[in-house]
Each structure stands twice: as C-alpha cells, then as structure tokens.
Amino acid sequence: MDDIDRRILRTLQRDSSRPVAELAAEVGLSASACHRRVKLLEEAGIIAGYAARLDRRALGFPVQVLVAITLSSQSEEALSAFEKAVTRFDEILECHLTTGQADYFLRVVARDVADYENIHRNCLGRLPGVARIETIFTLRSIREWQGYPIRV
Numbered sequence: 001m002d003d004i005d006r007r008i009l010r011t012l013q014r015d016s017s018r019p020v021a022e023l024a025a026e027v028g029l030s031a032s033a034c035h036r037r038v039k040l041l042e043e044a045g046i047i048a049g050y051a052a053r054l055d056r057r058a059l060g061f062p063v064q065v066l067v068a069i070t071l072s073s074q075s076e077e078a079l080s081a082f083e084k085a086v087t088r089f090d091e092i093l094e095c096h097l098t099t100g101q102a103d104y105f106l107r108v109v110a111r112d113v114a115d116y117e118n119i120h121r122n123c124l125g126r127l128p129g130v131a132r133i134e135t136i137f138t139l140r141s142i143r144e145w146q147g148y149p150i151r152v
Contacts, residue, residue: 001046004029006150008037009046013147016050053146061109063116064138067124068102072131079103081128089123102134 007027011018024034041047056064071078079097082104086095094107106124110116116135124133 005037005041010150056109060111063110063112065108065116066136067106067108068134069104069106069130070132071103071129073129074103078129085127091119091123
C-alpha cells in the first residue's frame, strides 16, 4: 500500500458515495487508474464494504451506554455461548472481549432511560452466564468514531 492508496482510503472513509471521477481528481489519478486501485483494495480485503454513517441521535437513540459484563465462568463454552447470544440484539452496537475485571465491554444505545431499563431486563439480563453487569451512561460524546487513522 502506497501514499496514493492511503489517500484513496482516507477520502473514501469521509465519503464513499462520490463518483470515481471525483475520487480520482482528489487523489491525482485518472478515473481508470483510481478504479483499478479501489478494486485491488477491495480484493485485498482492506475495503471490507460500503455503508452510510447514521446519526444515532437523529434516529432517536440519544442515550449511549457502556456496559461491563462479567461472566460466572470463563470456559470456552461460556464465552462462546455469550458471544453467540450477544449478536442477536440490535441495540448492542459493539461487543469486545477484554482483559481486567470485566470479561466484555458493550456499547449499547437506547431511546431513553426507560428504554435502557427494558434492554437491561430483556436483553442483557438474559445473556447466558452473566454474573455482573455494570452500566456507565455517557453524558456527552467528545469524539466518536469517524474512521481508521490513515496516514500519508
């Protein structure tokens, strides 16, 4: 991957809906050369897909919660059961296996505190093997994910 590929990736992360001709002009390539590079980045798995970034607040999910989950067992069976179950809930945006006191950290969105209570009871509380749930409400997002760092 060279500097031009990195410029392509940085530009696509900002706006992947742009026509190839615009992308090519911004990175200093012909449209055909730019298209060829994008295809190679896709084939290499560096570009995994394209999607629109949605604003959770505009969609009615102003409440964002970080949830630390501790399981009663860290056996392979317990971890696998938890990880399989967590994928069934759309409100769980992210799930990370971690080190430290908690086994997993989740990022969850909700419409309001009552909605989160419902998620806590009917989703998080029903996940297999959960021994402890610690909820941390975010008050304000200072910086949210806008893409991976691509340095030229």
